[in-house]
Amino acid sequence: MNVDRYVMALEGPVRLGFFLVVFALMALWEVAAPRRRLVVAKAKRWISNISLVVLNTVLLRIAFPTAAIGAAWFAHEHGWGILNYLSWAYPVEVVLAVIVLDLAIYLQHVMFHAVPVLWRLHRVHHADLDFDVTTGARFHPVEILLSMCLKFGFIFAVGPPLLAVLIFEILLSSVSMFNHSNITLPGPVDRRLRWVLVTPDMHRVHHSIKQYETDSNFGFNLPWWDRLCGTYRPQPEDGHTAMTIGIEAFRDPRICAGLVNMLKMPFKTG
Numbered sequence: 001m002n003v004d005r006y007v008m009a010l011e012g013p014v015r016l017g018f019f020l021v022v023f024a025l026m027a028l029w030e031v032a033a034p035r036r037r038l039v040v041a042k043a044k045r046w047i048s049n050i051s052l053v054v055l056n057t058v059l060l061r062i063a064f065p066t067a068a069i070g071a072a073w074f075a076h077e078h079g080w081g082i083l084n085y086l087s088w089a090y091p092v093e094v095v096l097a098v099i100v101l102d103l104a105i106y107l108q109h110v111m112f113h114a115v116p117v118l119w120r121l122h123r124v125h126h127a128d129l130d131f132d133v134t135t136g137a138r139f140h141p142v143e144i145l146l147s148m149c150l151k152f153g154f155i156f157a158v159g160p161p162l163l164a165v166l167i168f169e170i171l172l173s174s175v176s177m178f179n180h181s182n183i184t185l186p187g188p189v190d191r192r193l194r195w196v197l198v199t200p201d202m203h204r205v206h207h208s209i210k211q212y213e214t215d216s217n218f219g220f221n222l223p224w225w226d227r228l229c230g231t232y233r234p235q236p237e238d239g240h241t242a243m244t245i246g247i248e249a250f251r252d253p254r255i256c257a258g259l260v261n262m263l264k265m266p267f268k269t270g
Contacts, residue, residue: 004073007162007173011069015170021173026133033184036241038130040253048257049134055259056137056144058221063087064148067137071155072165082158090161097160099222101168102224104154104234106225108147109218120266126214127265131200131207137173140266179203198223205236209244213237 041074060067075081083093114120118230121143139147155165179198194202198219204216216233219226226232238242250256250265 004162006164008069008073011067011166015173016175018170019177022177023133026091026177030132035182035184036131038132038182039245040128040129040257042132042255044257045128045130045132046134047188048259048262049128049138051259052139052141052262053134053137056139056141058255060144060148063145064142067148068151068155068165068169069162071152072162073162075156075159076162076177079159080156082157083161084159086183087088094164094167095165096163097158098168098171099159101151101160101164102171102219102221103156103225104151104158105172105221106219108150108228109220110229110231112143113218118143118146123247123249124262126207126247127256127262128207129246129253129256130182131180131245132182133177133180135207136176136178138262140262142266145161169181171221194223196223197206197221198255201240204240204243204245205233206237207245208236209246209248213243213246241256250251 096169112118121140124140166240190199190201216231255261
């Protein structure tokens with residue numbers, strides 16, 4: 001399809017454009033209407049977290065030059081995946097593929113909490129002592145590379161249209177920045193919105209220092225999986241402004257920030 005050629009050609013600029021626009025909007029919103037007072041100086045955290053983002057982006061482009069879009073093209077060319085065996089309408093396949101991929105990411109997130117060796121990688125994300133737009137992209141490089149390999153497996157199994165993969169990748173990045181942002185949403189807006197989208201108040205619970213709250217609200221885009229699988233928790237026990245962000249094992253700001261410290265974190269005891 002012609003649309004596939006456009007997706008292959010424009011994937012990089014389109015994703016980068018969405019990332020920059022959403023990041024700028026969330027950063028400005030955090031200044032205009034912050035939800036919580038920050039524990040660590042923003043400049044120090046932002047330098048650390050954004051350095052990790054840059055490193056991950058470079059590593060991904062080196063290891064997987066065509067990324068998820070390339071995997072979807074390969075699956076289409078070889079007839080791999082369930083949707084490549086079906087003859088459903090293209091819009092239906094796009095919507096269904098986005099939903100199924102979101103479910104796969106939810107299950108992957110649960111797995112990274114449940115398997116100890118994977119949790120050691122994922123705790124770099126949770127060790128951030130504050131919760132803002134940069135937290136949404138703070139992941140250890142090994143987790144990023146492993147996640148991409150798992151995503152390839154999901155794509156080969158589903159056989160999604162290339163457009164669906166592009167939409168999903170944009171949503172995953174954009175909504176992750178949104179629901180990690182330190183922004184204030186009016187209560188009625190949050191209550192209605194979280195039926196169709198994971199909101200910052202919903203996801204912040206997942207970043208609580210309390211283990212039973214950390215093991216809840218795993219969704220990134222769609223909130224339905226937490227409700228259906230029994231992992232949904234509406235509010236933190238201590239309230240959003242008083243709750244403690246992070247994990248028990250790492251409370252020293254000097255250890256929780258800094259590119260080198262974050263890279264070494266999975267290999268430390270705790």
